[in-house]
Structure formats: structure tokens, C-alpha cells
Amino acid sequence: MRQSSNGGSSAGAPNVVTLYDVASAAGVSTATVSRVVHGLDRVRDTTRARVLGVIEQLGYVPDSAAQSLSRRRKDxxxxxxxxxxxxxxxxxxxxxxxxxxxxxxxxxxxxxxxxxxxxxxxxxxxxxxxxxxxxxxxxxxxxxxxxxxxxxxxxxxxxxxxxxxxxxxxxxxxxxxxxxxxxDNRSGSVALARHLIEDHGRRRLYYVDGPSSAPDANERRRGLLQVLRAHPECELVGSSEGLFTFASGEEAGQKLLAMAGGTVPDAVICANDQMAIAVMQTLAGAGLAVPADVAVVGFDDIFPASLCDPPLTTIHQPxxxxxxxxxxxxxxxxxxxxxxxxxxxxPTELVLRSSCGCPPGTMQRLPVPRLRGRRPASARTS
Amino acid sequence: MRQSSNGGSSAGAPNVVTLYDVASAAGVSTATVSRVVHGLDRVRDTTRARVLGVIEQLGYVPDSAAQSLSRRRKDxxxxxxxxxxxxxxxxxxxxxxxxxxxxxxxxxxxxxxxxxxxxxxxxxxxxxxxxxxxxxxxxxxxxxxxxxxxxxxxxxxxxxxxxxxxxxxxxxxxxxxxxxxxxDNRSGSVALARHLIEDHGRRRLYYVDGPSSAPDANERRRGLLQVLRAHPECELVGSSEGLFTFASGEEAGQKLLAMAGGTVPDAVICANDQMAIAVMQTLAGAGLAVPADVAVVGFDDIFPASLCDPPLTTIHQPxxxxxxxxxxxxxxxxxxxxxxxxxxxxPTELVLRSSCGCPPGTMQRLPVPRLRGRRPASARTS
DNA sequence: GTTGTCAATCTAAGCGCTTACTCTAAAACC
DNA sequence: GGTTTTAGAGTAAGCGCTTAGATTGACAAC
The missing domain is CATH 3.40.50.2300 (Response regulator)
Structure with a gap:
């Protein structure tokens, strides 16, 4: 039989009470203790009670390392x-x-x-x-x-x-x-673009893209392009590739402002909220009114989106x-x-606030329907 | 010798390559492999290189459960x-x-x-x-x-x-x-109260306490009382016990407003930011100007503290x-x-914004000095 | 040639648990 | 009464790793 573990309860010593201690104190084998601990196997009620008593009294806690090693699973x-x-x-x-x-x-x-x-x-x-x-x-x-x-x-x-x-x-x-x-980034992006076009009558869109290396940016762009295809009366008057950062949003805002002439957009769609907030600030700094002159929407629904001025319409990810x-x-x-x-x-949610043109004070969350024709979630990719 | 582990690389199978596999592939004992893995012991360079090669080739990763069990430490x-x-x-x-x-x-x-x-x-x-x-x-x-x-x-x-x-x-x-x-909640609380009294000349303080079961609330209250003792020209015109929640802050605000007569405070100190923000809103709703009529300060420096109106002066915890x-x-x-x-x-920081009476746009962070006479950090409590 | 030294390695005993297998005695069956 | 079944419990072999102690062989000192 294995020696019982150190009797001293010097604080900080590694787990002192082992299965063996419990077994010998209860006068049973380790197998029985193990069965009691896991509650599954058939153990006589009196035995079980005795073992549980000892466990409680000794404050036994199984060592996870030993369990993992033995079970071949770490949980x-x-x-x-x-x-x-x-x-x-x-x-x-x-x-x-x-x-x-x-x-x-x-x-x-x-x-x-x-x-x-x-x-x-x-x-x-x-x-x-x-x-x-x-x-x-x-x-x-x-x-x-x-x-x-x-x-x-x-x-x-x-x-x-x-x-x-x-x-x-x-x-x-x-x-x-x-x-x-x-x-479902794509469907979210579609919902956002549709809202601007169909509900607010925006026609001249500007897109502030994310980095092409980011898969969500790609999906969002695809969504926008898909809506654009379905709405020939709309035009993508320009776009710039941002980096998902606030700073790159400012740049995009500047670039947008520099576009002279009649091609000034009436809506800016940004691939995320950081950039959208930066664009709003840049436009406001240049004297443009959001959303009266230009609507701005983002994506992600980060915390500041609900606090900026005007509050940002965006897509909420669950x-x-x-x-x-x-x-x-x-x-x-x-x-x-x-x-x-x-x-x-x-599924995502369309969060309507007022940067899109909805009346101030709007706060509405609408489920975004999954696009038809996409492969269902259960489809296999391989 | 122990059998080598299953050859198949069926995905998802528990860690397949063991120390034994490496040892036998490299033609050394497991002890040597272990030494190589831990880099410490003396192993001939050629042996080390050979073993490392095998490890790399087989993609061996030590099993943490076995290590923990053996070392008696889980890391x-x-x-x-x-x-x-x-x-x-x-x-x-x-x-x-x-x-x-x-x-x-x-x-x-x-x-x-x-x-x-x-x-x-x-x-x-x-x-x-x-x-x-x-x-x-x-x-x-x-x-x-x-x-x-x-x-x-x-x-x-x-x-x-x-x-x-x-x-x-x-x-x-x-x-x-x-x-x-x-x-150091106490010192923070002291710094806050002093700032109101010494820098802004506030005299009639109202305290919105936290629940008495919360140790930080106790420390904060102690700090305030300590300052009050040192400033006999000041008066604690009232206080209420909140629950650290926004709702309880609103209640405190109402109670405060109900205090009629000339005892209306010129500063409200709240045991945390949630309550402070609620108090500010309640006071503003009643037509009082913060900080012109009443200063309000909080504690904790939660995110909304920098965004509310006026931005909240508070204590930042590291x-x-x-x-x-x-x-x-x-x-x-x-x-x-x-x-x-x-x-x-x-140590904490005093974050000066404008709810305390500092000019709008103020944003200053000042280290809070440790109170004299407190036991140093190295003092033992037992 | 012997002996001693020491670096490089190996052997094997655990670490604390799970569990397949074995054992025992009482219950159930004929 | 004898035989089979089975509930309840014990035995012991690992799980994959670390490490004290044993072993080996090369080399230096005598």
C-alpha cells in the first residue's frame, strides 16, 4: 500500500488529500472511492455514505492532472x-x-x-x-x-x-x-444598404472598405455590391480602403470631402463603426450635416456607436x-x-439610430433575414 | 518497452505523439528526451540536435496532464x-x-x-x-x-x-x-473631497454612500469623514445609502432634492460612478446646474464617466x-x-473633468498620494 | 595496467487517478 | 442441496511524464 500523504496542513502545499487517503480512511479500495465520487457505479448505500463522509471530512478534491492523464481527456x-x-x-x-x-x-x-x-x-x-x-x-x-x-x-x-x-x-x-x-456579415451589409436606399431614398453611395485581408470586410463589400446590382438607379460614387481604424476613417473622410463637384455622396457606408464615427466627425468638422446632407452607417455596434452624435446606425453582431x-x-x-x-x-441585427436619416431618438433593432440562396448553416464546406 | 502510440492521424484523437515515441525514434531514453525538452541538463550537442529533429518531425507536444502529475504542479x-x-x-x-x-x-x-x-x-x-x-x-x-x-x-x-x-x-x-x-480607496476618497473643498471652495457636502457590506464603500466613507474632520468649516448636510446601482443613485438624487431649505448641498460625493451619473441626471432633470449649482463626483472612472454631461470627475482605479x-x-x-x-x-489617480467645477474641457489625471500614517504595503496584517 | 573521475545516458519508480478484470458471498434458480 | 447469477467490492495495470540513482565508457592520473 502506498504511503498516506503528509499529515501536516502547511498552507500552500500541493493538494494533500489523495484518493488513497480517502480509501484507507473509509476502509475501502480506491476503486470504490472513485465510483462514489463519480456517482455512477453500483455501490452499497451504506458504503457510499461512509465514503462521502470521509471525503467531506478530509476535504478531498480530486487532482485534475491525474484524472486527465487517466481519462485521456482534460475537460x-x-x-x-x-x-x-x-x-x-x-x-x-x-x-x-x-x-x-x-x-x-x-x-x-x-x-x-x-x-x-x-x-x-x-x-x-x-x-x-x-x-x-x-x-x-x-x-x-x-x-x-x-x-x-x-x-x-x-x-x-x-x-x-x-x-x-x-x-x-x-x-x-x-x-x-x-x-x-x-x-452573417453579408446579409447584414445587405440590410444596411437596403435601408439607406429603400427607406431613405439615398442614391449616391460612398463605401469605406476594410482591409482586403479581412474576411468580414470582404463579406460586407459583397453584400453592398449585391444590393447595388439590384438597384441600378443607385451609384457608387467612390470608395476608399481603410484599415478598420479610427485614423483610417478620418483619412477616408478627407478623401471624400476632396471629391469636388456634383458627385458628393448622400450616404457613406463604412465597413466598421470606428471608421464610421471618424467619418462622421470629419464631415461634421467640414460643416456637413449628418444625416441631413449625408447619411453615415457603420458595422459592429461597438459601444461608442450608441453615444456619438448623431447615434450611429449599424449592424449588431451577436x-x-x-x-x-x-x-x-x-x-x-x-x-x-x-x-x-x-x-x-x-443572424445579425439592424440597429436603427439616427445617423442613417431615421428621426432623432430612434432606437430600433430589427432581425436581419438571411439572404435567400445562401447555403444553409448545415451545409458542409468540404 | 511500452508500445508506440497509434499510428493513424485521425483528426481529433487525443495527443498522439508521446515522449516514448520520440525517445524510440531518436534512439535514446525518455529521460534524455525530457532533458532536451527542458533544455537544462547536459546532453551532448549531437544528441540534442537529433532529438530536437525528431520532436519537430513528429510534432511532439508534451502532455500537460502528465507533466503536472509528475511535477506536482500545474502551472x-x-x-x-x-x-x-x-x-x-x-x-x-x-x-x-x-x-x-x-x-x-x-x-x-x-x-x-x-x-x-x-x-x-x-x-x-x-x-x-x-x-x-x-x-x-x-x-x-x-x-x-x-x-x-x-x-x-x-x-x-x-x-x-x-x-x-x-x-x-x-x-x-x-x-x-x-x-x-x-x-487605495481611502486616499482616493480623501483626494476627491479635498479637491472639492480646497480647490473649489465647496462647503455643504452630501454623501451618497455604497452598501455597508462593501469594503470599498467603507474605505471611501472613511476617507470622506477624515477630510471632514480636518475641515471644520465644512458640513455634511446629508447622506443616503445607495447600492452602487444607477437606480439607487436616482433615489438618492430624489431624496437630496427633497431636502428643502438652505441646507441644499453645493457638492455631492458619490461612492461610485453609476450613482454619480444618476445623481447628475436627476439634478439636471430638476433644473439644477452641475457643477454651477452643485458639484458631483464619483469613484471608479467607468467608461461612461468620460462621456456623460458634464464629464464626471472621479477616481481612477488601476x-x-x-x-x-x-x-x-x-x-x-x-x-x-x-x-x-x-x-x-x-495608488489611484484623481481624474479631473468638469463635474467638480473645473472648467469644461478639463481632463487631467493626478496621482493620488498615499495618506501618511497608513501602514506601508509591506506591513503584515497578521 | 589500474584506478578514479566525470560527463552522458539509462533505468525505473513514482505522481493520483480510472477501469477492465477478478473475486466473493449472498440471492436466485432448478 | 447444488449450481448459476449477480451485486458489491478489490486488484493492479496503465495514463505520459520527471528525476533520483545506477550505469557506462572515455580519459586522466598514477
Whole structure:
């Protein structure tokens, strides 16, 4: 028999009470204790009670490392988010936008809790080569990985996905290396453009695009172009490629103002809210009235969108749900490794405030219908 | 010799390549591979190179469960935060205030990363009995726990702390059961009151207190009373006990307005920003000018504080630093279980905006000096 | 040639748990 | 009464890694 663990209760010593201690104190074998702990197997009621008593009395908590090793499963998933630098300014708008991850995190946590799993979290720089060693080290500690879009380039994703289940959150819907859960950017973009055109009669649109490397920017652009095709009476009077940052929105605003003549747009559609807010400020600085002269809309519904002047009409992404669904999918895949690759598209909401031309004080959230003709969520991508 | 692991690379299968695979492929013992992996011991260069080659080729990643079991250390810490419900309103002010935890989280993560540890995170309801099973389960998976204030009542804290190192973040500086890292609420409160009295000549103060169960509320009240004692020319014309919520701030505002006669205060000090913002709105709704008629100040520097009208003067707590310091302390304690209990007080900043009477557009952050006569951070509490 | 030294490696005993398999005795059956 | 079944419990072999201690062989010192 193995020696009982150290009797002293010196604080901070690693978990002192083991299964063996409980077993010997209760006068049963470790197998029995294990069965009692997991409540499943048949154990006589009197035995069970005795063992439970000892467990309570000794304050036994199973060691997760030993359990994981034995079960070949850790019951832990990892979440990889984009690093947010400490804001230089009080709360700057860029860093605010990354609060998204906090909502995702909550969604994931809420889901995982139901299953009694645990969540490990890491932040990685968005730019450049991913910190591969750290990613691998994390991957060795979890049963599956949830990764935010844009953090890990596709090839690395593939390598990770070979090793264990990986779900990309808000990822490129065309990604092949891993499962994807993402918001339906395209339909959102369509709803936004339609609202401007059909409800507010705007005709001369200007588009402030996101970086072409960003999959959501691509989807949003596609949505806009699709609406434009359906509305030949409308014109895209210009566009510029931004970087999703406030600063690049200011630039776009300047460029737009520099467009002389009668081609001045009556609506500016921006690929995200940061740029939209910057455009609004730039236009207002130049004496243009939003939305009277020009409507401006964004995408994402970041916190400041509801506070700027005028409040920004935009598309809300269901961040929390994104986290929940991605987590559900990951757990599914861990439980059932044979599953097919899958892409799941989550519905967005059109958030009507007043920058689009709706009356001041408007605050309405409308579900965005999924575009007809898109492959359903259950379609396989591979 | 142990059998080599399954050759198939069926995706999703648990970690396939083990130390044994590497050892046999490289023609060395597992001990040597282990030494190579950890880079420390003396291994011949040629051997090291060969082993590293095999590791790379096979894509070996150590299994953390086995490592933890063997080393008796998991290299994981747990962070317990307050649950934030999905906001009903767009972004309501209460849930915004819990974004604090996200900053703390970042601080913790930044610190832990340096040490190559990992972070496990859980959210617990603030109210009522803590979800003890979940807490215990978490505690079995980590080497130490970081717990936000108010989540786990002191007795439970004691039980946890017996088992493993625990640090409470933003906790009651008088707590005995565990280490504490918290902001210097008292000094902040003193700075705020002094600013109103000494810089703006306010004399008739009204205090909107927090719940008496909240340790930070107590510290803040103490700070105010201390200043009042030093300024006999000032008067506390009234106070009410709020609940740190926006709604309770509105109530306090009403109560304040109902105070008839010449005792109307010229400054309202609120124990947190949510209540301060509510008070401002209530006063403004009643036709009072802030700060001309009444100055209002808050505490915490939540995001909306910089956006409300007038922008709120308040005390900024170094949330990120709080996370970092707490984490550092926890790692210390894990490495060195013999350490004395300790309380660490972090300096705050006075954020001057205009609700206190400073000219519109003011935005100044002043370090708050630590009060003389307080025990230094290194003093022991036990 | 012997002996001692020491770097480089190997052997094997755990770490704390799960679980397939085995054992025992009482209940159920003929 | 003898035999089979079965509930309840025990035995012990791992899970993949670390590491103290044993082993080996090359080389220096005698």
C-alpha cells in the first residue's frame, strides 16, 4: 500500500488529500472511492455514505492532472483572443472595439459551465507571425481550441487542427482548415444598404472598405455590391480602403470631402463603426450635416456607436451567441471527432439610430433575414 | 518497452505523439528526451540536435496532464470574476461597470505569460451563496486562485486558502483569510473631497454612500469623514445609502432634492460612478446646474464617466495593475508557501473633468498620494 | 595496467487517478 | 442441496511524464 500523504496542513502545499487517503480512511479500495465520487457505479448505500463522509471530512478534491492523464481527456478548452494593449488615451475607441472579445468570452464560459468543463484563455498579438510556441503550449493543455479570427493564419490553423479540434470564431466563412462560427456579415451589409436606399431614398453611395485581408470586410463589400446590382438607379460614387481604424476613417473622410463637384455622396457606408464615427466627425468638422446632407452607417455596434452624435446606425453582431455556438460546436467535435467540417452563420441585427436619416431618438433593432440562396448553416464546406 | 502510440492521424484523437515515441525514434531514453525538452541538463550537442529533429518531425507536444502529475504542479492559476448578465438594454451602465474585470483579466494574463503559466477563468454570481462545487472543482485544476472581491464570503475564502494560495483582488483590506491586493480607496476618497473643498471652495457636502457590506464603500466613507474632520468649516448636510446601482443613485438624487431649505448641498460625493451619473441626471432633470449649482463626483472612472454631461470627475482605479500585482503575488506565494499574509495597496489617480467645477474641457489625471500614517504595503496584517 | 573521475545516458519508480478484470458471498434458480 | 447469477467490492495495470540513482565508457592520473 502506498504511503498516506503528509499529515501536516502547511498552507500552500500541493493538494494533500489523495484518493488513497480517502480509501484507507473509509476502509475501502480506491476503486470504490472513485465510483462514489463519480456517482455512477453500483455501490452499497451504506458504503457510499461512509465514503462521502470521509471525503467531506478530509476535504478531498480530486487532482485534475491525474484524472486527465487517466481519462485521456482534460475537460478544458482554450480560447485565443486578440491582445488589447493598455489604451494610451482614457478609453480609446480602438481598444473599446476589442471588448467584443469579452462578450465572446462570456458566451463561451456560459456554455462550458453547463458541461462542467473549464476554460483557459490566452491573448495573442494580432499582427505578424503568431506566437507559435505559446499556441502549442496552450494546445497541449486543452482538448480543443477556440480561436478568434485573424490571429492565426490558415496554414498554422491547419497544423493545429490536425492535432485537435479547432473552431474559429468570426472567421472567414471560406476557411477550410477548421470549423467556423461567424456572423452573417453579408446579409447584414445587405440590410444596411437596403435601408439607406429603400427607406431613405439615398442614391449616391460612398463605401469605406476594410482591409482586403479581412474576411468580414470582404463579406460586407459583397453584400453592398449585391444590393447595388439590384438597384441600378443607385451609384457608387467612390470608395476608399481603410484599415478598420479610427485614423483610417478620418483619412477616408478627407478623401471624400476632396471629391469636388456634383458627385458628393448622400450616404457613406463604412465597413466598421470606428471608421464610421471618424467619418462622421470629419464631415461634421467640414460643416456637413449628418444625416441631413449625408447619411453615415457603420458595422459592429461597438459601444461608442450608441453615444456619438448623431447615434450611429449599424449592424449588431451577436457576440455572446457567437461564443456560445462556437463553444457548443467545439464540444461536439471533441465528443465526436468524426464530424464533418462545418460553417455556421449567425443572424445579425439592424440597429436603427439616427445617423442613417431615421428621426432623432430612434432606437430600433430589427432581425436581419438571411439572404435567400445562401447555403444553409448545415451545409458542409468540404 | 511500452508500445508506440497509434499510428493513424485521425483528426481529433487525443495527443498522439508521446515522449516514448520520440525517445524510440531518436534512439535514446525518455529521460534524455525530457532533458532536451527542458533544455537544462547536459546532453551532448549531437544528441540534442537529433532529438530536437525528431520532436519537430513528429510534432511532439508534451502532455500537460502528465507533466503536472509528475511535477506536482500545474502551472495554471484560476481567476474568479463576477458574472455579468447579458445586458437587457444595449449596453447598460451596470454591466459596463463590470468591464473592470476585463481589464483585470488582461493584467493577470500579461503577468502570467511572462512565467509561461496558463490562466483558467470562471464567472460566479455575485449574490448569495457561492457555487462552491464549481469553485472547488476549479481549485483542483489550478495551483492558486485569484478571486474578485465580494464573490466568496470570508469563511469560504478561509477554506480555500487552507488548500492553496489565494489572493483577493480589490478585496477588503482587513480581510484575514487571504492575501489582498486592492486600490487605495481611502486616499482616493480623501483626494476627491479635498479637491472639492480646497480647490473649489465647496462647503455643504452630501454623501451618497455604497452598501455597508462593501469594503470599498467603507474605505471611501472613511476617507470622506477624515477630510471632514480636518475641515471644520465644512458640513455634511446629508447622506443616503445607495447600492452602487444607477437606480439607487436616482433615489438618492430624489431624496437630496427633497431636502428643502438652505441646507441644499453645493457638492455631492458619490461612492461610485453609476450613482454619480444618476445623481447628475436627476439634478439636471430638476433644473439644477452641475457643477454651477452643485458639484458631483464619483469613484471608479467607468467608461461612461468620460462621456456623460458634464464629464464626471472621479477616481481612477488601476485595474490592469491590480491584475498584474495580484498575479505576481499569487505566483510568489505558490513558489514560496511560507510567505506571510500580506495586503498591498495600489495608488489611484484623481481624474479631473468638469463635474467638480473645473472648467469644461478639463481632463487631467493626478496621482493620488498615499495618506501618511497608513501602514506601508509591506506591513503584515497578521 | 589500474584506478578514479566525470560527463552522458539509462533505468525505473513514482505522481493520483480510472477501469477492465477478478473475486466473493449472498440471492436466485432448478 | 447444488449450481448459476449477480451485486458489491478489490486488484493492479496503465495514463505520459520527471528525476533520483545506477550505469557506462572515455580519459586522466598514477
Amino acid at each position: 478544458v478548452i482554450g480560447l485565443v483572443c486578440v491582445e488589447r494593449k493598455a489604451p494610451k488615451m482614457q478609453y480609446d475607441i480602438e481598444s473599446m472595439s476589442l471588448l467584443f472579445y469579452d462578450e465572446i468570452l462570456r458566451g463561451v464560459e456560459a456554455r462550458i459551465r453547463h458541461h462542467n468543463w473549464s476554460l483557459m484563455i490566452t491573448y495573442l498579438e494580432e499582427e505578424g507571425e503568431p506566437d507559435l510556441p505559446r499556441l502549442l503550449s496552450l494546445s497541449g493543455k486543452v482538448d480543443g481550441l477556440l480561436i478568434g479570427e485573424g490571429i492565426v493564419p490558415s496554414p498554422f490553423l491547419g497544423r493545429l487542427a490536425e492535432r485537435q479540434p479547432v473552431v474559429v470564431i468570426a472567421g472567414n466563412p471560406r476557411e477550410r482548415a477548421a470549423d467556423i462560427v461567424t456572423a 457576440m455572446r451567441l457567437l461564443g456560445e455556438r462556437a463553444c457548443a460546436r467545439l464540444l461536439d467535435r471533441i465528443a465526436n471527432p468524426g464530424l464533418r467540417q462545418k460553417m455556421e452563420l449567425l | 495554471v492559476i484560476g481567476l474568479v470574476c463576477v458574472e455579468r448578465k447579458a445586458p437587457k438594454m444595449q449596453y447598460d451602465i451596470e454591466s459596463m461597470s463590470l468591464l473592470f474585470y476585463d481589464e483585470i483579466l488582461r493584467g493577470v494574463e500579461a503577468r502570467i505569460r511572462h512565467h509561461n503559466w496558463s490562466l483558467m477563468i470562471t464567472y460566479l454570481e455575485e449574490e448569495g451563496e457561492p457555487d462552491l462545487p464549481r469553485l472547488l472543482s476549479l481549485s483542483g485544476k489550478v495551483d492558486g486562485l485569484l478571486i474578485g472581491e465580494g464573490i466568496v464570503p470570508s469563511p469560504f475564502l478561509g477554506r480555500l486558502a487552507e488548500r492553496q494560495p489565494v489572493v483577493v483582488i480589490a478585496g477588503n483590506p482587513r480581510e484575514r483569510a487571504a492575501d489582498i491586493v486592492t486600490a 485595474m490592469r495593475l491590480l491584475g498584474e500585482r495580484a498575479c505576481a503575488r499569487l505566483l510568489d506565494r505558490i513558489a514560496n508557501p511560507g510567505l506571510r499574509q500580506k495586503m498591498e495597496l495600489l
